[in-house]
Amino acid sequence: GDSVTQMEGPVTLSEEAFLTINCTYxxxxxxxxxxxxxxxxxxxxxxxKATKADDKGSNKGFEATYRKETxxxxxxxxxxxxxxxxxxxxxxxxxxxxxxxxFGKGTKLSVKP
Amino acid sequence: xxxxxxxxxxxxxxxRQSVAFWCNPISGHATLxxxxxxxxxxxxxxxxxxxxxVVDDSQLPKDRFSAERLKGVDSTLKIQPAKLEDSAVYLCxxxxxxxxxxxxxxxxxxxxxx
Numbered sequence: 001g002d003s004v005t006q007m008e009g010p011v012t013l014s015e016e017a018f019l020t021i022n023c024t025y026x027x028x029x030x031x032x033x034x035x036x037x038x039x040x041x042x043x044x045x046x047x048x049k050a051t052k053a054d055d056k057g058s059n060k061g062f063e064a065t066y067r068k069e070t071x072x073x074x075x076x077x078x079x080x081x082x083x084x085x086x087x088x089x090x091x092x093x094x095x096x097x098x099x100x101x102x103f104g105k106g107t108k109l110s111v112k113p
Numbered sequence: 114x115x116x117x118x119x120x121x122x123x124x125x126x127x128x129r130q131s132v133a134f135w136c137n138p139i140s141g142h143a144t145l146x147x148x149x150x151x152x153x154x155x156x157x158x159x160x161x162x163x164x165x166x167v168v169d170d171s172q173l174p175k176d177r178f179s180a181e182r183l184k185g186v187d188s189t190l191k192i193q194p195a196k197l198e199d200s201a202v203y204l205c206x207x208x209x210x211x212x213x214x215x216x217x218x219x220x221x222x223x224x225x226x227x
Binding site: 004036042043044045046049089091100101102103104105106 | 148154155169218220
């Protein structure tokens with residue numbers, strides 16, 4: 001069935017370091033791909049999305065490119081800040097009319113000053 | 114624009130008791146989702162409503178879980194009787210329509226079953 005696999009955490013980085021969180025997926029059809037972020041004590045928020053192959057989603061300095069050939073949607077940021085400390089979830093939306101999300105297990109990021 | 118509202122935020126019950134969670138989606142959003150997020154895992158869909166009809170409840174444990182969305186607005190998720198393994202955060206989300214639409218999540222209800 002459809003699934004998402006993302007790198008296990010926790011990931012600890014120093015401020016201004018480069019971030020990559022790997023995400024690969026298995027899906028039938030042509031899913032949309034998402035990154036959601038959950039800050040401490042808050043609900044899930046959409047960070048970025050891509051709806052077709054080769055699309056690049058971007059927001060708040062984060063980027064991810066929909067790679068159909070490698071079934072990947074890796075999250076990157078050139079220079080992380082302490083305020084980026086959160087749990088990041090990769091997700092896909094199955095095809096058809098349903099649209100429900102299938103999530104990875106999440107990757108906790110801690111950024112130290 | 115008000116976000117997705119959920120209540121209560123926290124609930125502690127003993128096993129075999131019943132509990133209910135409430136969700137009020139963003140105004141005008143036709144689709145409402147309930148997810149279960151067990152500690153250390155990603156959210157898993159329990160049930161999806163389109164207006165007041167059920168679109169997908171294939172992963173809802175129907176022997177103990179029930180949900181309704183009267184009048185296509187608010188929704189209630191109930192567990193009766195609760196088991197220890199139901200301890201989780203229950204997330205409600207809504208979207209304007211369905212496929213490829215952004216889902217907006219509420220803050221969740223954290224349930225602890227003792």
